[in-house]
Amino acid sequence: MSAGTEERTRAQEAAARPESEPVRHASVIPYWQAVGAIVWKDLRAELRSRELVNSMLLFTLMTVMVFSLAMELNANARQNIVAGVLWVTVIFAGLLGLGRSLAAEKDRGSLDALLLAPIDRSALFFGKMIGNLLFVWVVGLMLLVLLTVLFNITMVKPLIALIVLLGTLGFTTIGTLLSSMTVHARAREALLPIVLMPAVLPVLMPAVRATTAVLNEMPTSEWVPWVRWLALADVLFLFAAYLLFDYVVEE
Structure with missing residues (x-):
């Protein structure tokens, strides 16, 4: 009787084992190793094609040229709007x-494979977000040089580079989350800007105010609160994206 009870217990344990395996399987690859692998994959793909960065740089150059020609005869207007030109671009x-970012994975059919990989899905988000952050921040730094040359205003300053980093961090965080939400939509190219622009206002407003205050050499008390607000918005966006990404990518 005890032998039969033991056999039934073993059978129940064997039947329950496959259900618990996926939970343990999700941590097969170390978290930050998975994040680094995704970032490196995106960087290698971009270094081979140069499609993304080239298109971003071309758009940046054309936009700055248009603003520069429009403000050519008005030096005061340049000084007042240069921060807005920076962040709009x-x-x-x-x-x-x-x-x-995710549309290329979707078109190649590799997005489903990434979602089924034995990693925490938030690692996929952080990998994609860090890759986007690197691309956008590099473009932002190059934009500072362009604005310095074309607008004859010194934009290449460490403090402005830091504000650009904080601003692009919040922008790419919420942008990557919303991009993963709209990637399955038929009109995703038109839908993403519509849903992203209102969501990015808590980052855009303090970034513009802080940049303007630093360029005008205002006292520290004028721009530090905006930088703190920008850092707080980044932290909140990162935390919200970490919690929501798993639900957003579910079809």
Whole structure:
């Protein structure tokens, strides 16, 4: 009787084992190793094709040229709007990159494979987000050089580079999350800017204010609160994206 009970117990344990395996299987690959592998994959793909960065840089150059020609005769207007030109260009150039981030995986059919990989899905999000952040921040730094040359205003400053980093961090965080939400939509290229622009306002507003205050050499008390607000918005966006990404990518 005890032998039969033991056999039944073993059978129940064997039947229950496959159900618990996927939970353990999700941590087969170390978390940050998976994030690094995804970032490296995106960087290698971009270094081979140069499609994304080239299109972003071309858009950036054309936009800055248009603004420079429009403000050619008005030096005061240049000084007042240069921060707005910087962030409008960064946002719209970044949209090109964010739109291609997960859409390229979807078109190649590799998005489903990434979602089925034995990693935490938030690692997929952080890998994609860090890749997007690198692309957009590099374009933003090059934009500072362009604005310095064409607008004759010194934009290449460490503090402005830091503000650009914080601003692009919040932008790419919420942008990557919303891009994963719209990747399955038929009109994803048109839908992404519509849903992203209102969501990015908590990052865009303090970024513009902080950049303007630094360029005008205002006292520290004028721009530090905006930088703190920008950092707080980045933290909130990162936390929200970490919690929501798993639900967003579910079809």
